[in-house]
Structure formats: structure tokens, C-alpha cells
Amino acid sequence: MKSLFKNKFFEVNVDMERKYAETIFFATTVDMSEEDYKAAMLKGVELFNLFAEDSINKAMDDYRNFFVVVTPDLQDWVAQQTSQMKYTQQMRVANIVSHDMIVNLAIEQTLEEAEKSNAADFAIKYFDNPEEAQKWLFEGQS
Numbered sequence: 001m002k003s004l005f006k007n008k009f010f011e012v013n014v015d016m017e018r019k020y021a022e023t024i025f026f027a028t029t030v031d032m033s034e035e036d037y038k039a040a041m042l043k044g045v046e047l048f049n050l051f052a053e054d055s056i057n058k059a060m061d062d063y064r065n066f067f068v069v070v071t072p073d074l075q076d077w078v079a080q081q082t083s084q085m086k087y088t089q090q091m092r093v094a095n096i097v098s099h100d101m102i103v104n105l106a107i108e109q110t111l112e113e114a115e116k117s118n119a120a121d122f123a124i125k126y127f128d129n130p131e132e133a134q135k136w137l138f139e140g141q142s
Contacts, residue, residue, distance in 0.1 A: 004047055009040055012047055020058040020137065021051070025066040032068050041081055048085050058137045062096040062130065093124045094133035 004021075005012045008028050014021045023044065032040075048056070070078070127133040 005043060007040075009036060012044070014051060014056065016051075016056075018058070018138070019056050020060075021048070021056050022060040022062065024062040025064075027065040027067070029065065030067040034074065037068055037070070037074065038077065041078055045081055045085055057090065058092045058094075060094045060096065060130065060133050060137060063098045064096055066098050091122050092137050093122060094137050095124065095126050096130055096133055097126050097128060 001013045001015050001022075003011060003013050008026065009032055010023055010025045010029070012021065012023050125133075125136055127136070
């Protein structure tokens with residue numbers, strides 16, 4: 001696993017052999033402004049597109065320490081930005097959910113909007129722990 005990016009709010013790691021990327025949010029997101037959130041999303045799009053030619057087709061986003069409430073306007077903005085992402089095949093996305101129901105709802109709505117704005121074939125599933133998520137992401141692979 002190689003670290004691609006890390007700041008005070010999140011980190012992005014990738015395993016090119018397994019065609020897998022993960023984003024882990026930190027508890028410091030409690031202090032994340034809308035501008036910080038937008039910058040994080042733009043960095044995610046940039047990193048994803050950087051590795052699109054390598055056919056990354058599995059991603060895990062760990063929201064257990066994500067404390068940003070994403071407003072409907074911000075959800076629309078995210079959908080517009082993620083429509084710039086390049087997908088080469090079906091994408092499996094496992095989300096480790098927050099313990100905050102309002103945050104979870106905002107995350108689900110944001111991902112639904114992002115999925116609608118992309119032509120990619122997504123399989124999105126929500127989990128309580130990373131082990132279950134990884135099992136689902138890699139099932140059927142040796």
C-alpha cells in the first residue's frame with residue numbers, strides 16, 4: 001500500500017497490484033470548512049484521474065471519523081466535480097459509515113448525486129467495519 005496524499009483531514013492510499021484505493025478521514029474533519037471540503041474533493045478527483053489508466057476499480061472510503069454535514073448545495077457541487085472523474089470499468093465502492101446518522105444521510109445523498117452524474121457502472125455498499133468492506137471488495141478474487 002502506497003500513500004498518495006495526506007493532510008490534517010484525510011489520507012489517500014493505493015495498492016496498484018490489487019487495483020484498490022482507500023480514503024480515510026480523520027476526526028479533525030470536525031474543524032473542516034466548506035472550502036476545506038471542496039479542496040479535499042478536488043484533490044480526490046485529481047488523484048483518481050491520475051490513476052485511471054491503471055484501472056483502479058475498488059475503493060474504500062472510511063467515514064467513521066468524518067464530521068462534516070454536507071448541505072444539498074454542496075452535494076450538487078460534489079456531483080458536478082465527480083462527473084470529471086474517468087472510469088474505465090465497473091467500480092466497487094465500500095463505505096465505512098459514521099456513527100452520526102445525519103452525516104451518514106448526507107454521505108449517501110452525496111454519493112447518489114455523484115453516481116447519477118457519472119456514466120460509470122457503480123456498485124456501492126455500506127459497512128460498519130473495514131474487514132467486511134474489504135471482503136466484499138475482493139470477493140471472487142484470488
